[in-house]
Amino acid sequence: MGQKVNPTSFRLGNIFSWKSRWFATPADYSDKVLEDYRLRKYFNSKLHNAGLVQINIERSISKMRIILHVSRPGVVIGKGGANLEEIKKEVEKLLNTAKLKKEQVHVDLKVEEVKNPDLSAKLVGERIINQLIGRYPHRRAISQALEKVMAAGAKGIKIQLSGRIGGAEIGRQEKYFKGSIPTQTLRANIDYFESPAKTRSGYVGVKVWIYKGEIV
Numbered sequence: 001m002g003q004k005v006n007p008t009s010f011r012l013g014n015i016f017s018w019k020s021r022w023f024a025t026p027a028d029y030s031d032k033v034l035e036d037y038r039l040r041k042y043f044n045s046k047l048h049n050a051g052l053v054q055i056n057i058e059r060s061i062s063k064m065r066i067i068l069h070v071s072r073p074g075v076v077i078g079k080g081g082a083n084l085e086e087i088k089k090e091v092e093k094l095l096n097t098a099k100l101k102k103e104q105v106h107v108d109l110k111v112e113e114v115k116n117p118d119l120s121a122k123l124v125g126e127r128i129i130n131q132l133i134g135r136y137p138h139r140r141a142i143s144q145a146l147e148k149v150m151a152a153g154a155k156g157i158k159i160q161l162s163g164r165i166g167g168a169e170i171g172r173q174e175k176y177f178k179g180s181i182p183t184q185t186l187r188a189n190i191d192y193f194e195s196p197a198k199t200r201s202g203y204v205g206v207k208v209w210i211y212k213g214e215i216v
Contacts, residue, residue: 008190015187023059023098037069038094042094052168053120066107071113086193088107098166119149119191120150120210125195127145128141155211156179162205163202164204194206
């Protein structure tokens with residue numbers, strides 16, 4: 001079962017917490033889920049160059065706290081915090097126009113730096129995707145990613161490619177390992193990311209597992 005289930009959702013409530021933390025009544029629940037989706041979509045497009053890894057959203061009655069985990073916080077903050085204030089105003093405008101209610105939502109933005117980008121499955125996966133789109137040899141890209149992640153201190157890494165790899169006419173699946181990836185150990189801290197690479201010959205699915213060690 002550990003190989004079929006998303007490693008993050010498999011460990012929710014055990015070693016991982018939810019990325020959206022709030023309470024809502026049944027009448028308001030769908031609206032807040034939609035708001036979270038729009039916010040995440042906005043941040044992923046706006047902060048693509050900042051190395052965005054994770055977005056945590058916390059809500060109270062009239063306040064929203066958003067924690068952005070990025071590898072390049074200077075890109076988000078900007079000179080004298082100007083860029084951060086601009087993003088904050090855009091988020092408040094997006095929320096308050098979508099709500100169509102009298103109360104205004106005040107947004108508190110917090111930026112946290114990701115100390116080691118090579119241990120982030122999202123950043124490693126996005127780098128591989130960009131290399132595949134740019135027609136970089138896939139085996140060389142995978143080999144470089146494996147070496148960088150293990151050199152950064154990971155216990156293990158697994159990368160899986162599925163589809164028309166290298167422009168082949170028949171789709172196939174390839175898996176690359178280094179170290180160990182425990183699939184069913186609930187205390188294992190595994191970072192996971194999946195996304196398609198839209199290459200010229202078709203889609204190539206990219207999945208990355210990074211094992212950082214056990215959480216006691």
